[in-house]
């Protein structure tokens with residue numbers, strides 16, 4: 182029996198809808214395994230701006246620091262997406278959370294459930310068995326350049342910045358993970374052009390001899406974008422910078438069938454944050470059709486990584502597998518062969534997962 186305090190931070194749009202399901206799953210796990218999970222909620226993003234004027238109020242940050250783990254949804258609102266001049270933006274809340282909590286490593290597992298082979302637009306024979314773990318650096322790069330950014334209305338710039346220390350700590354996490362998997366590490370950069378990438382590659386080359394059991398390759402980001410679709414099975418662990426990791430993992434979500442399937446763990450030295458890789462998805466907000474499985478699988482990562490509850494985490498993944506095996510789908514992962522009555526909304530999909538727990 183363990184006692185844990187979880188902060189639920191749904192944020193905006195479908196973040197609200199899917200995080201409610203993720204929380205129910207955590208609740209059910211506590212009941213089933215005899216743990217005591219207590220919860221609190223905090224504001225971030227557009228909903229926080231509306232309530233307080235800030236995208237991440239100090240109160241939310243304090244609650245995050247005081248909790249054992251955070252289950253986060255998404256931020257974003259069309260109001261800001263279409264207004265480049267907006268000074269306070271929902272996304273700033275997310276970036277501040279990552280920076281303030283020191284969440285430098287974002288683990289994005291590309292887990293393909295066999296049942297979803299047909300949901301992807303990539304050929305099943307190319308996909309079958311694909312299993313990739315991305316380590317996306319999360320607190321550096323062009324997102325957080327020291328001299329920041331500027332836009333005088335005529336010219337704009339952003340500064341990309343990495344220190345040796347920042348590259349080394351994420352690289353070591355990726356090497357360690359590769360050791361527990363198929364022992365292959367692909368480091369992705371743009372060292373043929375970009376200075377931060379040259380430092381990145383040099384650091385990887387320098388520490389690689391400390392992991393002689395791990396086979397290392399370096400790929401350029403443009404080629405990686407191609408190889409992910411051409412032959413996803415060639416990858417085991419991939420480590421890359423913040424911006425490249427953001428883009429490549431949205432692409433890689435198509436290996437797993439949908440953005441709605443991809444969970445992630447943002448970790449550092451303190452509280453871990455568990456979050457779907459997708460955004461607030463305004464196009465489907467309020468329709469009750471969002472796939473909640475990315476949040477459910479994020480809850481599984483939370484149990485495993487922050488609480489060391491392997492069995493509980495596997496129970497969640499297994500429940501998702503059972504639901505998919507039974508033929509239930511949300512719209513984004515349904516295919517031509519899915520009977521209409523097996524296509525579920527967000528809440529109904531959540532209930533199905535609970536029923537298999």
Ligand code: NAD
Nearest residue numbers: 255256257258440441458459460461462464465471472513
């Ligand atoms: P998005 O991830 O919100 O949506 C991309 C597409 O995928 C949309 O068609 C959407 O309907 C679909 N999709 C995403 N999640 C889904 C789910 N669970 N089930 C079914 N379909 C799903 O990306 P976007 O449209 O580029 O951005 C929308 C907003 O979200 C923007 O304001 C952006 O800044 C924000 N955003 C936030 C995060 C985050 O909070 N981590 C991540 C990405 C984008």
Ligand code: IPM
Nearest residue numbers: 256272275276427458459460
């Ligand atoms: C993500 C998102 C964020 C990012 C945005 C909303 C700041 O796309 O979590 O992948 O770029 O990191």
Ligand code: MN
Nearest residue numbers: 427428431458
């Ligand atoms: Mn993204």
